Amino acid sequence: MPNxxxxxxxxxxxxxxxxxxxxxxPVVVFCGGLMSDMTGTKATALEDFCREEGQAFIRFDYYxxxxxxxxxxxxxxxxxxxxxxxxxDQLTDGPVVLVGSSMGGWASLLAAVARKDRxxxxxxxxxxxxxxKDLMWEAYSDEIRQTLKRDGVYYEPSDYSDEPYAISMKxxxxxxxxxxxxxxxxxxCPIRMxxxxxxxxxxxxxxxxxxxxxxxxxxxxxxxxxxxxxxxEPADINRIIKxxxxxxxxxx
Numbered sequence: 368m369p370n371x372x373x374x375x376x377x378x379x380x381x382x383x384x385x386x387x388x389x390x391x392x393p394v395v396v397f398c399g400g401l402m403s404d405m406t407g408t409k410a411t412a413l414e415d416f417c418r419e420e421g422q423a424f425i426r427f428d429y430y431x432x433x434x435x436x437x438x439x440x441x442x443x444x445x446x447x448x449x450x451x452x453x454x455x456d457q458l459t460d461g462p463v464v465l466v467g468s469s470m471g472g473w474a475s476l477l478a479a480v481a482r483k484d485r486x487x488x489x490x491x492x493x494x495x496x497x498x499x500k501d502l503m504w505e506a507y508s509d510e511i512r513q514t515l516k517r518d519g520v521y522y523e524p525s526d527y528s529d530e531p532y533a534i535s536m537k538x539x540x541x542x543x544x545x546x547x548x549x550x551x552x553x554x555x556c557p558i559r560m561x562x563x564x565x566x567x568x569x570x571x572x573x574x575x576x577x578x579x580x581x582x583x584x585x586x587x588x589x590x591x592x593x594x595x596x597x598x599x600e601p602a603d604i605n606r607i608i609k610x611x612x613x614x615x616x617x618x619x
Contacts, residue, residue: 372405372434375427375457383450384434385427385458388414393462393487393615394423398451398478400469400495402525402532404433408599409468409492409607416608422615427454429474440520440533443541444470444499448477455482462487464614466607469495469569469596476547476577479554488557488614492598492607494577495569497549499542502569503534515539526568527597548576558586559610561603563594 372384386405395417397410405426417424429447431439451474455463463485467475472494479486495502504512507521514521515536522531558581560574571590578586589610594603 372428375453377430377450377453381430381436383427383430383436383453385425385454386414387458388418388422388424390417390421390423392423393464394425394459395464395466395611395615396451396454396459396475397424397426398465398467398471398475399426399429399432400471402432402439402528403468404428406433409604412604413466413607413611416611420612420615423459425454425458440535441537443538444473444477444545445541448474448481448545451475451478452481455485459485461485464488464490464611466490466492466611467494468492468598470498472496472577473498473545473547476552476554477545479556480547480552483554483556486554486556488559489554490559490561490607490610490614491574491577492561493563493566493569493573493596494560495573496547496577497542498569498573499539500546503542504539548580550580552577552581554581555583556585557614558583559614560586560588561591561598561606561610562588563591563596563598563603565592565594566596568596 374382410426428435429450431437431442465475472491473496521534562571562574
């Protein structure tokens with residue numbers, strides 16, 4: 368059935384759900400945000416665009432997300448970055464354009480550094496590297512920190528779901544092993560960032576910090592005055608598609 372995902376098996380036997388659209392190179396790979404899945408507005412809009420253009424495209428669910436195996440509370444940034452890398456290794460050949468939204472910006476940057484020779488371009492949409500450190504642990508109250516240390520999990524209310532996010536101590540601890548913004552990020556590919564100035568979840572300074580740390584000189588940041596963290600309004604989708612189209616037609 369066309370709406371049923373395919374599955375990619377990980378080394379531990381768990382499966383990642385994905386949809387792949389065959390087409391021309393480079394392959395566009397969309398990496399969603401924390402607790403989001405591959406049925407979101409940005410993922411499906413990019414899929415529609417790539418299908419119309421005859422461009423190869425992949426959207427997938429991380430471990431513990433959407434239709435993939437596992438529990439969200441057991442996931443970590445390192446695990447989700449490994450998921451991106453596995454998708455690149457097992458489902459693509461040749462150059463890839465990575466599109467990372469929010470947490471997906473962090474996971475896809477880690478994967479891009481690990482497979483830098485394959486990356487034709489990277490687009491971060493409100494990218495959030497290192498957020499478990501500065502936007503979570505360092506921003507949490509002493510009470511929340513004590514809850515995490517005592518219970519191993521804190522149920523954080525979300526503006527995007529009726530269910531709270533199960534934030535684990537494992538996620539926080541692993542995040543410190545995945546930090547990117549404290550030293551140069553060795554990527555020479557075209558780097559693009561799109562960030563809403565009304566983003567109250569991931570501050571626009573994150574894009575500035577990425578710009579300062581990537582070694583590529585081909586970096587363009589676009590800030591949208593009226594946009595929030597979702598970046599899912601029709602005008603935002605058009606901006607995303609325009610950037611992806613540019614990166615796909617970049618000289619290989």
